[in-house]
Amino acid sequence: MxxxxxxxxxxxxxxxxxxxxxxxxxEIAPLKHRSLGELFEASCARYADRPAFSSMGKSLSFAQLGVESGKIGAWLQAQGLERGDRVAVMLPNVLQNPVIVYGILRAGMIVVNVNPLYTPRELQHQLKDSGAKAIFVLENFAHTVEQALSETDIRHIVVGTMGDMLGLKGHIVNLVVRRVKKLVPAWSLPTAKSYRQVVAEGERLSLKPTDVQPQDIAFLQYTGGTTxxxxxxxxxxxxxxxxxxxxxxxxxxxxxxxxxxxxxxxxxxxxxxxxxxxxxxxxxxxxxxxxxxxxxxxxxxxxxxxxxxxxxxxxxxxxxxxxxxxxxxxxxxxxxxxxxxxxxxxxxxxxxxxxxxxxxxxxxxxxxxxxxxxxxxxxxxxxxxxxxxxxxxxxxxxxxxxxxxxxxxxxxxxxxxxxxxxxxxxxxxxxxxxxxxxxxxxxxxxxxxxxxxxxxxxxxxxxxxxxKKDMILVSGFNVYPNEVEEVAAMHPGVLECAAIGIPDEHSGEAVKLFVVKKDPDLTEAELKSHCAANLTNYKRPRFIEFRDQLPKSNVGKILRRELRK
The missing domain is CATH 3.40.50.12780 (ANL, N-terminal domain)
Structure with missing residues (x-):
């Protein structure tokens, strides 16, 4: 064929x-909107009085979301950024996130989403690869930006805080984050502007319409690098x-x-x-x-x-x-x-x-x-x-x-x-x-x-x-880690588990299972017996290692590649 x-x-x-x-x-019907910005503006008008996003007890209506995102888009345009320029967003789930993302899209620019927990090396790679000219970051991660700026095209840095959009409560939140929990490492970015400063400047500006077409780029969404x-x-x-x-x-x-x-x-x-x-x-x-x-x-x-x-x-x-x-x-x-x-x-x-x-x-x-x-x-x-x-x-x-x-x-x-x-x-x-x-x-x-x-x-x-790359080959037979993990997870004493292949001189590869216990009394012999009752011989874990926790991505995926190391 x-x-x-x-x-x-x-x-x-x-x-x-x-x-x-x-x-x-x-088949889906023909698209009703030419761009995400156009869709966003239509929704903000249609659902104006409804709450759109809430965080830590504070809500933002669709009307407010439209106004606030317009300030961000207008500010970006005023800095000389143009349609198609890339803007990085390095924020967790706080109210500023959707405001900034939709502001970038409405300005005709491209959003580069960044994991806030990236190391400086990982961040620098993404900023260099995307050619981002601006970055919005929470102060908790500003120290990472400071270490990653060399050899990038970043010209504009905007630093926000957890409490920026929480009203009076925001001052308490920032105090707790900075002083009590000590979640803001020291940083120095002399040219950076605060989020509030940018909003104040954007309030005096008008967002210029941009003729964004359906085939224009909206996001650069970086993969986890698994391949x-x-x-x-x-x-x-x-x-x-x-x-x-x-x-x-x-x-x-x-x-x-x-x-x-x-x-x-x-x-x-x-x-x-x-x-x-x-x-x-x-x-x-x-x-x-x-x-x-x-x-x-x-x-x-x-x-x-x-x-x-x-x-x-x-x-x-x-x-x-x-x-x-x-x-x-x-x-x-x-x-x-x-x-x-x-x-x-x-x-x-x-x-x-x-x-x-x-x-x-x-x-x-x-x-x-x-x-x-x-x-x-x-x-x-x-x-x-x-x-x-x-x-x-x-x-x-x-x-x-x-x-x-x-x-x-x-x-x-x-x-x-x-x-x-x-x-x-x-x-x-x-x-x-x-x-x-x-x-x-x-x-x-x-x-x-x-x-x-x-x-x-x-x-x-x-x-x-x-x-493909996670498949384990035991004596010529394919073993899929998901199957081994699902069987192991059936045991009431198992909280989490992950299976990988390790080199074996007899069978090429052997199955190794990493386990976090739910029952502290769970033994290797007991779990192997459970697997033997549910898996054919070549699929059974030859080795079991108990751990306090398993490595995970920030989304919560268990990282088998880290276990292989």
Whole structure:
């Protein structure tokens, strides 16, 4: 089969359509807006009096969000920055984040999202690679910017504080952050301006309209570098507008049998600099006139639970690790979950034991989906009106094709494992200034090679088994870490776990399992016996190492690559 034949097969045999909810169309309608800025302004006018974002007890209405973001956009234009210039945003989930991001987009510029916990080396790489000319940063991370500035194009630095938009309470918050918790290391950036200073200057300026086109770049969303050096996924306004529309029709199906609240409330515990929260929380929230509850530090589970006690949350996007951590909190177990309408699981595989416990505790199933920075991100999702956890990553969403292929481009038969390849309007333009890297992941017929291995069943549902590079080869047999981890997680004494392959002179590789105990009395022999009862011999962990914690990204993904080191 040639690449063109595979293309025809993917195009003509969309078996997943028969599994769609009745309200979901095969294709999304033509985009209603030319740019994210245009969509944003329409929502701010339509939902003016509604709360858009809340943080630490302070809310910002859509009208206020429009006014404040306009000040940021006008200030950037006044500094001589032009349409298409890159502006870095290095902030956690605070009210300034959406204000700044939408201000940049309205000014016709490109947002470069930056993980605030980057080291100076990682930050410098991203600033140099993107060619960013300005950066907005929270004072907690200003010391990192100070160390990363050399050899970058940064001309403008704006430093904010946790309390900048919290009114009188902000002074107390800043005092606690600086003096009590000592979360602001010393820094020196003589040319930097404060966020409040920039807002005051922007208030005297007018935002100039910019003729942003759908194919113009909106975001440089840097990947985690799992396949090498970190690369910027170039996402256009059309990419994100399409993914917003794809998710909107999918979300609507959640209310086929449930009443839709007048205003949806989203929990935004995942960081807005990550593509999952950026699109599913911020963009979807703005587009639907919803209210996002921003959580600045989701690792502080007790504080997160206190926020959950204050609000009736309808939509909860999260990760397996977050769901697991919450369920092990006694106060979370006492919450009233009757308002929950939809729980999205993404970013990493949701383990069945976690999903089943979540359903039993909350009464709301985890709806797992799948995507990447390169796909804006959502590419597949389970039905939002499902009443149980499927263990699959779902169906290709509207206007999206998924082709499961071998390395040579041949499409495999249903049920066989191959590389998951995606084509649709949400697929990135390419990697920023990396035509060579783009060529490696794009097929001749326009499919993006995800690097993830999976299969499609007869209904069109897709099961992801693992990344190519994470696959363990034991005596010629493929072992997928996700399967080992899911089995280990079924043991009641296991809190978290991760499996990797380590060199073995007899079998090439052997499975090693890293475990954080939930039951302090759990033994290696007991866990090995459990695995032996559930896994064939070559899949069983030969080695088990107990640890106090596992290395994780700031989104909460367990980092197998760190364990390999």
């Amino acid at each position: 040639t690449e063109m034949t595979a293309r025809a097969g993917a195009r003509s045999n969309k078996i997943w359509l028969a599994s769609y909810p009745p309200t979901v169309p095969e 090498g050096i970190s690369k910027g996924a170039t996402l256009s306004h059309a990419n994100l507008l399409a993914n917003k529309e794809q998710m909107s029709v999918w979300l609507d199906s959640a209310f086929l049998e449930k009443q839709r609240p007048e205003q949806l409330q989203f929990l935004c515990a995942l960081p807005l600099y990550h593509i999952f929260a950026l699109t599913v929380n911020s963009l979807m929230g703005v587009a639907t006139g919803s209210h996002n509850i921003l959580i600045a530090n989701p690792r502080d589970i007790p504080a997160l639970v206190k926020d959950l006690q204050k609000y009736s949350i309808h939509i909860f996007p999260g990760l397996n690790t977050l769901f697991n951590a919450l369920m092990n909190n006694a106060e979370f177990q006492k919450l009233d979950f009757s308002s929950l309408k939809l729980v999205f699981g993404g970013g990493m595989s949701v383990q069945r034991p976690v999903a089943e416990r979540w359903l039993a505790m909350t009464g709301c199933p985890i709806t797992e989906g799948y995507g990447l920075s390169e796909t804006s991100p959502v590419a597949t999702a389970n039905r939002c009106n499902s009443k149980e956890f499927s263990g699959m990553i779902g169906l290709p969403i509207s206007s999206t094709e998924v082709s499961i292929r071998e390395d040579d481009g041949h499409e495999v038969d249903n049920g066989n494992v191959g590389e998951i390849c995606i084509r649709g309007p949400q697929v990135m333009v390419g990697y920023w200034n990396r035509p060579d890297e783009t060529a490696k992941v794009m097929t001749d017929d326009g499919f993006f090679r995800t690097g993830d291995m999976g299969y499609m069943d007869a209904r069109g549902y897709i099961k992801i088994v693992d990344r």
